[in-house]
Amino acid sequence: MTDFNATLLDWHSTNGSTVAVAGNNADGSRRYAINMRVGKKPTHVGTFRGRRLRQRVYGALKCAGIYREGDPDYFQTSCSLQRPLLCPLYCKIENVVYDSGGHEYKGGDPDSYLKVIIEYLEVSEHSRPGLRKLMFETVADIVKIASDQSDSCFRGYFKNTRPTWLCSIPNVLSLAFDANGGKLEGMIIVRFQWSKDTPGTFDCDQVVREADAFMFFDVQGQIADMLGWPKNKLNTFSMCADENCFGHQQLRNHPGYIESPGCKHPRYPIGCDPEGRSRPLNPKLNCPP
Numbered sequence: 001m002t003d004f005n006a007t008l009l010d011w012h013s014t015n016g017s018t019v020a021v022a023g024n025n026a027d028g029s030r031r032y033a034i035n036m037r038v039g040k041k042p043t044h045v046g047t048f049r050g051r052r053l054r055q056r057v058y059g060a061l062k063c064a065g066i067y068r069e070g071d072p073d074y075f076q077t078s079c080s081l082q083r084p085l086l087c088p089l090y091c092k093i094e095n096v097v098y099d100s101g102g103h104e105y106k107g108g109d110p111d112s113y114l115k116v117i118i119e120y121l122e123v124s125e126h127s128r129p130g131l132r133k134l135m136f137e138t139v140a141d142i143v144k145i146a147s148d149q150s151d152s153c154f155r156g157y158f159k160n161t162r163p164t165w166l167c168s169i170p171n172v173l174s175l176a177f178d179a180n181g182g183k184l185e186g187m188i189i190v191r192f193q194w195s196k197d198t199p200g201t202f203d204c205d206q207v208v209r210e211a212d213a214f215m216f217f218d219v220q221g222q223i224a225d226m227l228g229w230p231k232n233k234l235n236t237f238s239m240c241a242d243e244n245c246f247g248h249q250q251l252r253n254h255p256g257y258i259e260s261p262g263c264k265h266p267r268y269p270i271g272c273d274p275e276g277r278s279r280p281l282n283p284k285l286n287c288p289p
Contacts, residue, residue, distance in 0.1 A: 032178065032224075032227075032229045032230075032233055032234045032235070033177075033178040033234070033235055033236070033237055033257070034175065034176070034177055034178075034215060034219070034220065034223060034234070034235070034236040034237070035174075035175070035176040035177075035178060035236075035237050035257050035265075036142075036173075036174070036175055036208075036211065036212070036215060036236055036237070036238040036239075037172075037173065037174040037175075037238075037239060037241040037245055037246060038142070038146075038170045038172075038173055038204055038207055038208050038211065038238070038239070038240050038241060039170040039171040039172035039173065039204075039240075039241060039243070039246070040170075040204045040240050040241065040242065041170070041171040041172075041198075042152070042168035042169070042170070042171065042198050042200065042201055042202040043114070043168060043169050043170065043171045043192040043193060043194050043198055044096065044098065044166070044167075044168050044194045044196070044198040044199060044200075045093075045096060045114055045147065045167055045168065045169055045192075045194070046095075046096040046097035046098055046112075046166055046167070047097045047107075047164055047165065047166060047167075048093065048096065048114075048147070048167070049144075049147035049148065049153065049165065049167045050144060050147060050148060051144065053143060053144055053147050053167075053169075054140045054141060054143065054144040055140075056093045057093070057116060057139070057140040057143045057144075058136055058137060058140040060091040060092070060093055060114075060116035061091075061116060061118065061136040061139060061140065061190065062136060063088065063091035063116075064079060064087070064088055064090055064091040064116055064117065064118045065078060065079050065080065065118045065121055065132070065136065065188075066078065066079060066132075067079050067083075067086055067087060076125070078121045078122075078123060078125065078132060079118060079121065080118045080119060080120050080121040080122075081117065081118065081119050081120070082120060082121075082248075089117065090115040090116060090117040090193075091115075091116050092113045092114065092115060092116070093113060093114040093116065094110075094113050095107060095108055095109070095112065095113070096109075096112045096113055096114050096194060096195075097112075097164075097166065098112055098166065098196065098199075099156055099158065099166070099199075111195060111196075112194075112195055112196060113194075113195050114192060114193070114194055114195075115191075115192070115193040115194075115195070116190065116192060117190065117191040117192070117193065118188065118189070118190055119172075119189040119190070119191050119246070119248070120174075120187065120188065120189040120248035121135075121187075121188050121189075122184075122186060122187045122188075122248070123135065123185070123186035123187075123188075124185075124186075128185060128186065128226065128227065130226060131177075131185065131186050131226055131227075132186070134219075134222060134223070134226065135175055135186060135188045136188075138175060138215075138219055139173055139175065139188065139190050141214060141218075141219075142170075142173055142207075142211045142214070143169050143170075143173070143192075145207065145210050145211050145214055146168075146169040146170055146202070146207045146211075147167045147168075147169055148210075149202070149203060149206050149207055149210065151202055151203035151206055152167050152168050152169065152202040152203070152207070153165045153166060153167040153168070154166055154199075154200055168198060168200060168201075168202045169192055169202075170192070170202075170204065170207065171191065171192055171193070172189065172190065172191045172192070172243075172246055173189075173190050174187070174188065174189040174190070174241075174245075174246055175187065175188050176188075176257045177223065177227065178256050178257040183256070184256060184257055185227055187248060187257075189246050189248055204240035205240055207240075208238050208239060208240050208270075209270065211238065212236055212238040212269075212270045215236040215238070216236060219236075220234050220235075220236065235269050236269060237265065237266050237269055238266070238269070238270060239266045241263065242263070244260050244261075244262050244263055245259065245260055245263035246260070247259075247260030247261075247263075
């Protein structure tokens with residue numbers, strides 16, 4: 001059982017949306033939250049998986065998410081679909097392998113590629129240097145985790161070649177960093193689209209469980225150090241999310257993370273639901289009453 005420091009957030013309605021307000025500890029101090037959303041639909045990535053997939057996704061995120069990435073003559077402004085005149089609409093991962101029918105191995109097809117689309121990216125690189133890079137790395141790591149799950153892949157048996165695994169990842173991911181129920185420090189929404197129709201399904205719940213554990217053990221400490229947040233008051237709220245849960249907001253216009261209308265925020269971190277819907281309650285967890 002993963003040993004999470006977990007907390008309950010208080011929620012109230014504002015203009016038809018749900019606003020996150022960090023709940024108090026017993027001593028009256030406040031909490032902080034990472035909100036992670038994983039899309040329920042799969043996107044085919046072919047034979048890309050593991051570390052190789054992570055590297056390709058991270059490279060595509062830099063390509064799509066930073067204006068003139070790597071060019072020292074340009075200020076590295078953040079890019080997304082919100083800046084269509086400045087930024088690319090998407091970046092490609094080429095040569096996605098697939099079964100073209102009748103167990104025919106199809107590789108090197110120029111019409112088979114993965115679009116990596118940054119629908120929304122808001123982060124202050126001036127006040128939080130390195131946060132954008134960590135957001136890109138975390139998205140790429142979650143994609144890797146998704147491709148590592150057995151239920152995300154199926155065995156492809158092709159003529160005249162050895163069997164190989166063909167995998168899927170979530171069609172969309174989002175991360176948002178909610179400081180003390182107040183200022184939103186950063187938010188990213190990334191969509192993945194294969195140029196053809198995705199076969200099969202994947203286990204979103206399993207991906208979320210594994211990604212949530214990764215956030216606790218590998219990411220929360222980095223976020224806390226970077227943002228100056230106390231590590232024992234930072235928690236990740238993760239869920240498989242419907243399409244309407246991937247709305248965006250500008251950091252400066254809202255007091256905290258706002259769920260889209262009709263999207264229900266998880267009341268507890270994984271492992272802290274007293275009714276045991278997400279996992280049996282572990283008495284070692286720092287869960288609210």
